[in-house]
Amino acid sequence: MSDTTAAPAVPLIHDVPADAILTVEDAAIAFGQVRALKGASMHARRGEVTAIVGDNGAGKSTLIRCISGVHAPDSGRITFDGHEVEFKTPHAARDAGIETVHQNLALVEDLTVWQNLFLNREIVRGVGPLRLLDRRAMRSRADEMVSSLAVNVPAVGSRVRRLSGGQRQAVSICRAAGFASKLIIMDEPTAALGVQETARVEELITRLKSEGHAILLISHNFAQVLRLSDAVWVMRAGRCVAGRRTAQTDGDEIVGLITGARAGDIPVEAA
Amino acid sequence: MTTTRTDTATPSAPTAQRARAGGLIRWVLDPANLADWAALVGLVVLVVVFQALNSSFLSAGNIQSMLVAAAILVVLAVGQTFVVATAGIDLSIASVMTLAAVVFGTVFASGAGLLVAALAALATGALVGLANGLVISKGRITDFIVTLGTLSAASGLALIIADGKPRTIISGPLLRLATGHVGIFGYSFLIALVIAVVAHVVLFHTRFGTYVLATGGNAEAASATGVPTARIKTAVYVIAGVLAGIASILLVARVGAAEPAANTAFLLNSVAAVVLGGVSLFGGRATIVGPVIGALLLTALVNGLTLLGVSQFYQPLSVGVVVVLAAFLTRFQK
Numbered sequence: 001m002s003d004t005t006a007a008p009a010v011p012l013i014h015d016v017p018a019d020a021i022l023t024v025e026d027a028a029i030a031f032g033q034v035r036a037l038k039g040a041s042m043h044a045r046r047g048e049v050t051a052i053v054g055d056n057g058a059g060k061s062t063l064i065r066c067i068s069g070v071h072a073p074d075s076g077r078i079t080f081d082g083h084e085v086e087f088k089t090p091h092a093a094r095d096a097g098i099e100t101v102h103q104n105l106a107l108v109e110d111l112t113v114w115q116n117l118f119l120n121r122e123i124v125r126g127v128g129p130l131r132l133l134d135r136r137a138m139r140s141r142a143d144e145m146v147s148s149l150a151v152n153v154p155a156v157g158s159r160v161r162r163l164s165g166g167q168r169q170a171v172s173i174c175r176a177a178g179f180a181s182k183l184i185i186m187d188e189p190t191a192a193l194g195v196q197e198t199a200r201v202e203e204l205i206t207r208l209k210s211e212g213h214a215i216l217l218i219s220h221n222f223a224q225v226l227r228l229s230d231a232v233w234v235m236r237a238g239r240c241v242a243g244r245r246t247a248q249t250d251g252d253e254i255v256g257l258i259t260g261a262r263a264g265d266i267p268v269e270a271a
Numbered sequence: 272m273t274t275t276r277t278d279t280a281t282p283s284a285p286t287a288q289r290a291r292a293g294g295l296i297r298w299v300l301d302p303a304n305l306a307d308w309a310a311l312v313g314l315v316v317l318v319v320v321f322q323a324l325n326s327s328f329l330s331a332g333n334i335q336s337m338l339v340a341a342a343i344l345v346v347l348a349v350g351q352t353f354v355v356a357t358a359g360i361d362l363s364i365a366s367v368m369t370l371a372a373v374v375f376g377t378v379f380a381s382g383a384g385l386l387v388a389a390l391a392a393l394a395t396g397a398l399v400g401l402a403n404g405l406v407i408s409k410g411r412i413t414d415f416i417v418t419l420g421t422l423s424a425a426s427g428l429a430l431i432i433a434d435g436k437p438r439t440i441i442s443g444p445l446l447r448l449a450t451g452h453v454g455i456f457g458y459s460f461l462i463a464l465v466i467a468v469v470a471h472v473v474l475f476h477t478r479f480g481t482y483v484l485a486t487g488g489n490a491e492a493a494s495a496t497g498v499p500t501a502r503i504k505t506a507v508y509v510i511a512g513v514l515a516g517i518a519s520i521l522l523v524a525r526v527g528a529a530e531p532a533a534n535t536a537f538l539l540n541s542v543a544a545v546v547l548g549g550v551s552l553f554g555g556r557a558t559i560v561g562p563v564i565g566a567l568l569l570t571a572l573v574n575g576l577t578l579l580g581v582s583q584f585y586q587p588l589s590v591g592v593v594v595v596l597a598a599f600l601t602r603f604q605k
């Protein structure tokens with residue numbers, strides 16, 4: 001077999017751009033005995049969709065949770081928008097401009113759509129301890145946010161419990177896109193969705209990219225990754241074993257890198 | 272909750288009105304919504320039945336005494352509601368009230384003023400609540416166990432401080448608090464009402480209230496958006512403690528003494544009022560109006576039975592039946 005069709009693949013790991021929106025260097029974290037990340041390094045460019053792929057349990061969700069302030073890595077460096085950062089809480093990451101659509105849909109079912117959209121970003125009026133929610137302002141802003149994304153979410157006053165999977169995903173993405181975010185992280189945003197709903201969410205992602213948002217996309221869907229992303233990282237056993245410009249790779253190479261049939265770009269760790 | 276329900280488009284005014292009225296009836300009778308209204312429906316039924324059996328039930332005097340009798344339970348139920356809204360439970364709420372009452376009596380008897388004694392009672396409630404909250408949220412120990420321990424510890428402490436004996440409290444202002452009234456509304460009921468209104472505003476019109484509901488509804492999701500769920504969980508126990516402190520002052524005023532009594536009925540009834548009020552024990556869904564009506568219902572039940580000359584022994588039984596019925600209704604919630 002000859003490998004002549006694909007252009008020579010440049011390992012991204014040796015090609016960190018000076019103006020990357022995000023770089024992660026050697027991030028490691030263990031949960032008790034489980035070493036979920038064993039020194040993962042990757043980066044993402046401004047205005048691009050950067051995909052992360054890998055088998056279940058490879059550490060994708062853990063990596064993005066470290067970036068979004070849910071976990072603090074035991075070691076390693078994260079640089080965001082030119083500054084080294086150490087987010088102690090998701091709140092700190094959001095303040096810095098990182099919004100995350102978590103895999104397990106971080107919505108509160110008994111709250112309404114607008115309450116979820118504005119969770120921890122509430123509009124209040126008044127001063128001091130007497131600051132009251134401006135429910136009307138939040139409702140109308142929520143209406144604008146939802147309709148500007150052209151997704152079919154029912155009235156923003158309805159409880160999330162009554163929404164379909166796709167509608168919930170749209171609300172999550174809407175929230176991530178709504179607050180002047182510099183980086184939007186999406187953890188398997190279409191994993192639980194049907195064909196049409198998936199197409200809608202992909203449209204949304206393309207749209208957000210065209211508006212200048214940098215996006216970090218975790219996906220199991222290779223076709224989707226090849227369609228949407230500009231760069232792709234492959235994770236295996238807690239490390240980013242390879243990174244490629246999407247234009248310079250194909251499904252076969254990615255599958256090989258995921259399974260380990262192909263060697264990655266970094267030396268294999270002993271044991 | 273006070274979410275407005277969006278009606279569908281309105282074709283013409285009269286038909287729309289009729290449709291809406293029909294829809295409203297259907298909406299009220301829908302088992303899912305009936306649970307939210309269980310307390311109100313139950314209260315109305317009780318009032319009608321008791322009034323039919325004894326015409327003095329709805330006399331101004333009896334209404335006034337029922338509202339006064341309900342005041343302490345309303346205050347405790349509001350406190351319990353905040354805790355239950357975060358999917359927790361405070362089993363120590365009545366014991367903390369007892370402890371605060373004893374502290375109040377001791378401080379007052381030592382010659383300190385009424386205000387100092389009242390502040391001591393509030394501080395006692397706040398401190399015990401803080402201890403509960405910290406152990407539960409930071410220590411990650413089940414609320415049920417922690418507050419069960421506090422239940423015992425607080426009533427034990429009350430016994431020790433009071434040396435097991437009640438202390439009579441003679442104070443003009445406290446007497447006025449217990450007996451004074453505006454129309455049919457006793458002062459103590461008015462205090463409870465103000466607390467309920469403030470609690471409603473806090474729960475539905477402040478960030479804190481939203482965080483309470485979010486923490487109870489989905490703590491993981493709430494903390495992923497940056498809501499400080501551990502602090503919120505601690506805060507609701509402090510609120511319950513402070514309200515237990517306020518309730519202790521109402522209790523001392525009502526009884527005219529600070530006694531290290533067990534007050535277990537208040538604990539059971541505070542949880543019962545919350546359940547009757549349609550608050551989900553799984554957290555995330557709560558109102559203040561519901562538990563307040565639940566507290567009124569339980570008080571009316573006891574009052575009515577007493578008025579009919581039913582033996583006191585039947586009261587806990589009847590309360591139990593009503594609560595289980597209400598809990599049964601909540602199965603249809605969702």
Ligand SMILES: Nc1ncnc2c1ncn2[C@@H]1O[C@H](COP(=O)(O)OP(=O)(O)O)[C@@H](O)[C@H]1O
Nearest residue numbers: 031034036054055056057058059060061062063
């Ligand atoms: N909070 C946690 N506690 C313990 N183990 C965890 C936790 N989060 C993830 N892990 C473990 O870390 C590994 C990586 O998980 P994860 O990042 O969710 O993988 P992926 O998202 O790639 O499927 C798995 O073995 C998982 O069981």
Ligand SMILES: [Mg+2]
Nearest residue numbers: 060061103187
């Ligand atoms: Mg995952």
